[in-house]
Amino acid sequence: PQVTATQVTANVDPALAARIAAIPGIARVVTGRNVDLIAPDYPTLPPVRVTAATGEVVATERPFLWLNAPNGDYWAALESGALVVSEPFAFRRGITPENAQITLLTDRGEQTFPIVGVYYDYSTDQGIALMADSVYRRYYADPFITSIAVFLEPDADLNAALETIRTEAIANTELLAQSNRSLRSGVFDVFERTFAITGALRMLAVVVAFIGILSALMALQLEQTRQYGTMRAVGMTPRQLWRFTLLQTGLMGGTAGLLALPIGAALAWVLIYVINLRSFGWTLQLTLTADEFALAFIVALAAALLAG
Numbered sequence: 001p002q003v004t005a006t007q008v009t010a011n012v013d014p015a016l017a018a019r020i021a022a023i024p025g026i027a028r029v030v031t032g033r034n035v036d037l038i039a040p041d042y043p044t045l046p047p048v049r050v051t052a053a054t055g056e057v058v059a060t061e062r063p064f065l066w067l068n069a070p071n072g073d074y075w076a077a078l079e080s081g082a083l084v085v086s087e088p089f090a091f092r093r094g095i096t097p098e099n100a101q102i103t104l105l106t107d108r109g110e111q112t113f114p115i116v117g118v119y120y121d122y123s124t125d126q127g128i129a130l131m132a133d134s135v136y137r138r139y140y141a142d143p144f145i146t147s148i149a150v151f152l153e154p155d156a157d158l159n160a161a162l163e164t165i166r167t168e169a170i171a172n173t174e175l176l177a178q179s180n181r182s183l184r185s186g187v188f189d190v191f192e193r194t195f196a197i198t199g200a201l202r203m204l205a206v207v208v209a210f211i212g213i214l215s216a217l218m219a220l221q222l223e224q225t226r227q228y229g230t231m232r233a234v235g236m237t238p239r240q241l242w243r244f245t246l247l248q249t250g251l252m253g254g255t256a257g258l259l260a261l262p263i264g265a266a267l268a269w270v271l272i273y274v275i276n277l278r279s280f281g282w283t284l285q286l287t288l289t290a291d292e293f294a295l296a297f298i299v300a301l302a303a304a305l306l307a308g
Contacts, residue, residue: 010144010146010175011146013145014031014145015143016175017029017031020165024156026150026151026152026161029149030149031054031145031148032147033051033136033146035140035146036048037050037106039105042093045092045093045126049129052132053132054134062074064084064119065120066118074116078116079132079262081114081235082114083113083115083131085128086282087125088126090115090127091125093127107141108139110188125282209303210303213253214306217253217304218307221245221249228245249304250305253301253302253307256300257300261297264296272284
């Protein structure tokens with residue numbers, strides 16, 4: 001296939017899928033056709049990227065933002081002529097449960113397709129529409145496929161199956177056969193390298209916050225030197241003064257830490273559901289964990305007590 005910056009495109013003979021399906025150890029194959037189609041109602045947006053598939057390729061349950069398919073069976077709805085689209089696709093075209101359809105230019109003229117669901121996807125910020133292969137062939141005179149997803153029997157050897165496909169099915173072609181396991185491993189390696197920098201920046205932010213709280217409260221304590229002298233003059237012992245100072249700074253640090261919890265959560269919500277959505281068209285799943293809240297409170301309290 002031809003590899004570009006964002007996608008893989010190719011014109012593959014469907015007969016190849018039949019040859020691969022006949023290899024021992026292959027449970028089933030799912031073909032896909034990636035095409036760019038014109039949506040007349042959105043002339044200022046790029047063409048609609050449509051993936052026409054003969055079956056579901058997601059191993060686990062596909063996560064949906066919303067789904068209006070009868071009985072939740074979206075694949076049956078696809079085979080009846082409906083579409084499901086990714087979250088960026090829906091955001092950029094204003095697709096909602098109340099406005100759930102799109103008109104595409106086909107070989108039979110303009111056709112309007114209902115949309116029964118929006119699923120979470122992060123592969124492209126322009127979005128993808130998923131269509132059943134049988135529906136695509138009904139409206140487009142296109143004999144080719146773009147990709148083949150191969151599913152093995154539970155007891156099949158992955159490496160042996162890959163080698164057979166490479167030597168017998170796609171030999172002397174420009175096609176690439178790759179296991180989902182190796183692809184996932186490569187993606188995780190990229191994510192780990194990316195978030196290693198994020199983790200370092202996070203620790204730097206914690207250190208800066210700690211130093212900021214410590215410096216502010218130490219400056220406040222220095223400003224109150226005369227007040228502390230007066231307290232000593234009226235009979236307060238050094239131990240009492242020390243306890244008073246710790247109580248004062250501890251209350252300020254604890255209050256700051258408690259206020260940081262809802263404010264930080266609100267800021268995260270805005271970043272995910274407002275800024276991130278407007279920038280990329282997708283949202284992430286917000287998960288609030290107790291250890292992160294505890295860390296914020298402990299940093300504020302520890303810096304305050306140290307300043308005291």
